[in-house]
Amino acid sequence: MxxxxxxxxxxxxxxxxxxxxxxxxxxxxxxxxxxxxxxxxxxxxxxxxxxxxxxxxxxxxxxxxxxxxxxxxxxxxxxxxxxxxxxxxxxxxxxxxxxxxxxxxxxxxxxxxxxxRKGASTDTPATIAPLAPAARSAGLGVGGGRAGGRTPIGGPRSTSTQPNEVVQQLRTQLAEMSQHLEGLEKERDFYFAKLRDIEILVQQQLEVVEAEGKEDPTLRDIQKILYSTEDGFEVPEPTVDEEETF
The missing domain is CATH 1.10.418.10 (Calponin-like domain)
Incomplete structure (x- = not known):
């Protein structure tokens, strides 16, 4: 310590x-x-x-x-x-x-x-960066008198510089959000693949048990959990083109 x-x-x-x-x-x-x-x-x-x-x-x-x-x-x-x-x-x-x-x-x-580690790269992020709120206050300044505490120097009260800064900040935030979304999608696919493997294994075991004229309550309970839904979330009905999805 x-x-x-x-x-x-x-x-x-x-x-x-x-x-x-x-x-x-x-x-x-x-x-x-x-x-x-x-x-x-x-x-x-x-x-x-x-x-x-x-x-x-x-x-x-x-x-x-x-x-x-x-x-x-x-x-x-x-x-x-x-x-x-x-x-x-x-x-x-x-x-x-x-x-x-x-x-x-x-x-x-x-x-x-x-x-x-066979020379594998160790370049790793310090944290899972949260979505940056940098553009929030700046975004409120679009079309206003001041943005980020800056006042236009000379000339008419143009916001030509400030919107450029805001656009850049919004682009940065969008890029971070896209990266974050990509990570979430990969995580979703990762766990869905595991659940799918479990579903197939349970179905195979049930078929074996039923062929022997027996019943396995535990496997049935697992299958119920896999197929259960909650209010506000329903599994969409597969179309003809999606027959291989499940």
Missing amino acids: GESRTELIAWLNDLLQVNYTKVEQCGTGGAYCQIIDSIFGDVPMARVKMNAKHEYEFIGNFKILQNVFRAHKIEKPIPVEKLVKCKMQDNLEFVQWIKRFWDSNYGGQGYDPVAR
Whole structure:
């Protein structure tokens, strides 16, 4: 607990040969996976995304970490929901714990982090950047007397400069929103694919059970959950062209 954030980052960068600047970057999960790999050497680093950019990729890294914890009977709970938000305090506490664990369990053996991750890029964001509100106040100044505290210098009261600034800010915000939406769509597809695999497996098992003249209430309950809907959300009826969707 005695190390500062600066000391922890320096230790992590030296151990993993990365260039992290904030503990928040550990929220992607890649660094945690490789720290544990430096101890046991059996983390499937080929599956770890050291340059993860989206939350669904962070979650994938933490699933790998959870599997390794189970394999080595490490009882420390991993607060995945908090860590993937890339908040400083949550990740600082986990980095402090994992440093103590490393101090107690690392055997001093040689470790080549770059070779273990096969030279994969470690360029990772510091946080999941929220949608910038930068254009909110500026947007209110369009067509008004002042925008951002600036007053036109000389000439008629033209807003030619101010709208350009506002347009640029709005373009930046739009680009950030598009990137955020792309991440959400990938995350949606990621979980939909998993649910689809579960649906197929349940259906196959039900067919086997029914062929034997038996009944499996648990499988039926799972199937009900998969097909259940809520008020305001209904699964659209498939068209002829969409027969292969489900």
